[in-house]
Amino acid sequence: MPGYADQLRDPTGRQLTLLVSDCAGPQWRDGTLQRLVHDWSRTGPVAVLQPLPQRMWRRTHLPALPGRLYGRRGNDPRLGFAPRPGPASRGDGHGSAREGRAAPVPVLAPTAPALATWARLLTGRTPSLPGAAGEVRSDHPETEPGPLGDLEPRGLVRAFQRHASPQALRLAACLSAAPMTLPVMRHVQRAMLPASGPAVLAEVLLSGLVRAQGAEYWYRFNPGVRDVLLRALPAGDARVVLNVCSEYVERHFGRSLHNFPAYALTPPSDETDTHTWGDAQLPAELQPFAEISALVAARCAPPGRSASAPSAPRPPAEPPPQAQPQPQGQEQGQEQAFGEARDAVHRSVVRIGPAHDGVDAPLWGSGFFIAPGWVLTSAHVLTQRRTTARRGEPVIGVTTAAGQRLTGELACALPAPPDPDRPPSRGDAPDIALVRVMTATPGHQAGNGPDADCLWLSDKSDFPLSEVSTHGYVSGPSGVVYMSGTGVAEDSGEGGRLVVHDSWLPSGASGGPVIDTRRASVIGVCQAGAPHSTASMQVTPVTALRAFFDEAPRTRETWQEVLRAHDRHHWARFQSPGPSWPRTQRERSFGNQGFTADRRAELYALFAELPPPTSAAQLLRMVSEVRDELLLTHHESTLHAPRSWREAVGLLCDDGNADDRAEALEEEAVVLFAAKAYVALSSPDQAPDPEPRALDALHTWVEAAGMRLHNDVLRQRVRATLDMADTTVDVTPASAGVLVEIRPDHHGIGRHPWAIRLVGANGETTPVHADEEGMPRTELGRGIRAALAGALDRADAHEHLTAVGFAMPRALFDEPVETWRLDEPRPDAPLAPRTLPLGQRHMVAVRDQRRLAERPSPEWHRRWAAVARGGPLEAVPLCHDVPTLGHARVESGYALHARMLATPEHAVPVHCARVDSGSGATAMATALATGHAAALWRRCDEQHTDCAEFFAHAAALLQRVTAARSLPELVRELRNRNAGADPDAAWARDLVLLYDPPPSRPPS
Secondary structure, eight states, X not given: OHHHHHHTOOTTSXXXXXXXXXXXXXXXXXXXXXXXXXXXXXXXXXXXXOOSOGGXXXXXXXXXXXXXXXXXXXXXXXXXXXXXXXXXXXXXXXXXXXXXXXXXXXXXXXXXXXXXXXXXXXXXXXXXXXXXXXXXXXXXXXXXXXXXXXXXXXXXXXXXXXXXXXXXXXXXXXXXXXXXXXXXXXXXXHHXXXXXXXXXXXXXXXXXXXXXXXXXXXXXXXXXXXXXXXXXXXXHHHHHHHHHHHHHHHHHHOGGGTTHHHHHTSOOOTTTSSOEETTEEOOGGGHHHHHHHHHHHHHHSOTTOOSOOOSSOXXXXXXXXXXXOXXXXXXXXXXXXXXXXXXXXXXXXXXXXXXXXXXXXXXXXXXXXXXXXXXXXXGGGGGGGGOOOOBTOOOEEEEOTTOOEEEEEEEEEESOOOOTTSOOOSSSSSOEEEEEEEEEOTTOOOOOSTXXXXXXXXXXXXOOSEEEEEEEEEEETTEEEEEEEEEEEEEXXXXXXXXXXXXXXXXXXXXXXXXXXXXXXXXXXXXXXXXXXXXXXXXXXXXXXXXXXXXXXXXXXXXXXXXXXXXXXXXXXXXXXXXXXXXXXHHHSSOXXXXXHHHHHHHHHHHHTSOOOSOHHHHHHHHHHHHHHXXXXXXXXXXXXXXXXXXXXXXXXXXXXXXXXXXXXXXXXXXXXXXXXXXXXXXXXXXXXOOHHHHHHHHHHXXXXXXXXXXXXXXXXXXXXXXXXXXXXXXXXXXXXXXXXXOOOTTSSSOEEEEEEEEETTSOEEEEEEEEEEEOGGGHHHHTHHHXXXXXXXXXXXXXXXXXXXXXXXXXXXXXXXXXXXXXXXXXXXXXXXXXXXXXXXXXXXXXXXXXXXXXXXXXXXXXXXXXXXXXXXXXXXXXXXXXXXXXXXXXXXXXXXXXHHSOTTEEXXXXXXXXXXXXXXXXXXXXXXXXXXXXXXXXXXXXXXXXXXXXXXXXXXXXXXXXXXXXXXXXXXXXXXXXXXXXXXXXXXXXXXXXXXXXSOOO
């Protein structure tokens, strides 16, 4: 191979190399191919086209990490790469490959967008784009065993169960009843999972459950794993797999072995330890088939009977582990739990149409119960056929799977349904609605009592690649029918929406649930039939429900009521006989470690009886404290900050680790957070006051849960935290401000890249969101609103509203950023915090984007120190003589520089016209060059006559400054007075503030 590989290398550098591989073969394992790829990358661009699903890339012998790919520099054919901060960028068993002179190799999905990304970077059309890469080196070593190898059998299976797709879980169990040779595994897969592809088998082979054996194409389970999996395999499936293997033997070894199962059950010979075939030994190549078949036959034998009657039982090829055997019937319980979960979803999904039209009512769409009496659906479902459902009107018909016909009314929707004369709109985000189910039609019970089937809402804030099922009702030739599908969900990159690949349902299923099949929880609402593609479907994530918190008080209170009813319901169902989400999830798992489903339901039910948190910033601060104390990696959610206690707990659970220690850490983190929540709720500053019995119940839960922890130090810490109750809680926000950086259009394509960061009190910044491709200037206000809203959710705390700084190119200084809104106002709705202009609610100021990347000058430091000390501040004209002589005179460059340099350190330049062009732009550049950190001007042209009046008002304003933050606060006050048409504030219409402190840390 080396000689042939050398022929593929082009020393001229005019060749691209695209290697298609799953990176799982022996030559990847021993480092041969990594060394070869490194050699190729020295002379030309190289990338690996990876056919496996992205969630499996890190488990191959070329583990690809997510991050950012950068264009080539000079003559270097390689792309640059920076891994995304977090647990994914830490060691994973391949650390030796990162030492020395390692070269990043892009790893691409076999899709047109992925190839287009690579092409754009190679051609220099884009400086950087999100992507994934593995690292290779010239002396790449053999892959080291992963950390899973140290786990006992049940731990290995639990680790696999955490991350595997449902198809891979089923295939692994089926393969436990078959010899582990590649042709047989493929044969079993075709028989047992005919709709699955090669990626499912690869997922099993890369799971850590199996390892390659000496012979080619042969594998074996790690000791004890086969027995664990075989116990979880239903007896009927085991018999089918045995028959499939018999067919394989008959086809490949001759018809004379058509009775192979009977021969396989013959006891091994005492002398040879082999099975016999009549008077002869069974051929050597069939010995593994016989051994596994005997094991399976014994597993399938009825209780009290054996599959054969040997005089001396012999151990199977792979002895079972020394762990205690699984209780008889547990595997049937797991199978029953899976069936109960499917049935519960079906019973919870409803069809929606007009009320009082009977069984022949037209189908508007689908929905599902999330609490007794509450149905979640899509807002556009309620705007069908010009019969818009308005708030409080009982015009919505809800039909359950059992045929119950109920009547409901719209409680709240986002966005609000359009007028009846306008056509319905599917694409308006977030497209969610809550329906209050009130009464049943005659002859039917309402079905919304405590025994109703309701789905569990996920408490997660981010959804990586997840195996999901989709559900809803569709119209067919024979009427309305229930339909479901499966696929893989991931972030679509379109304002926080998800997209489900390999699954598409007709439009009638809109409003139905999208279920994470591993957790049996709702992660989204179907946008069925939406024109995304023929093989995928858009999904509104359940995190969009948090937008209800930012609407009018009635909407916020409605959603809090629904969330409380949801959590109370699931705990009540668990305490009652019969199926429930906590019980089903507990039975589906192999163990009872960590923060289990029943403990989760109990804690959330306790939180449901207590007041909600004061802000997202309070929750994020508490989560950050817990992670710091337990030395856990920090979670950074880019779009959806938590708004309830349960969502904050979700940030502490399931970081993707797979071992027992991770499960213990998860429970430790949750218990410590619950203790901190108890302290916050017990604070004298808490409003409203919690009900004493509910607060005592939370205290009791934390005490009991703390006693279960195995870590003595943490048990004491939980106890010490509880003892802090009734003290004043520090509510100072963790972030000092939000920085929105809008970069210049360097490529001349009319697009401005942008990024949003949180600025800490120590000057450190935390990335929140970035768009390297950018967008036109006219679309910036709408384009960044979702990410900016998420950043403000995380920064605002209690009565503290964080300041927002817009670092922009000087040519954009007159962009009206203070008028941008986080959400568009609706004519029929009162103003809400998110629909107010940004500058009326927050302190908004402009900063110089160019100076962010420069080392601060001494002049800049001195002038900022003078401004930060407080006033009174002194107004000086930005352009000389403008207040008295108008804009006719133009000051020379040297004179302007000398005058700006000679102004007092506490002086603030003032101008009555724009500064993005003309003489105003020249004067502003000079003011910045001479270190001025603050300036005031008016966004208008030079054709006016009130220059002196504006300067006098601005000078009076600066005289009122008493502290560092008072100038932005005074400007915000003026903007609100202008909105209220105060004539005394008219001079400040379109007022712009430059407030630009030097960074406390040198730029990187």
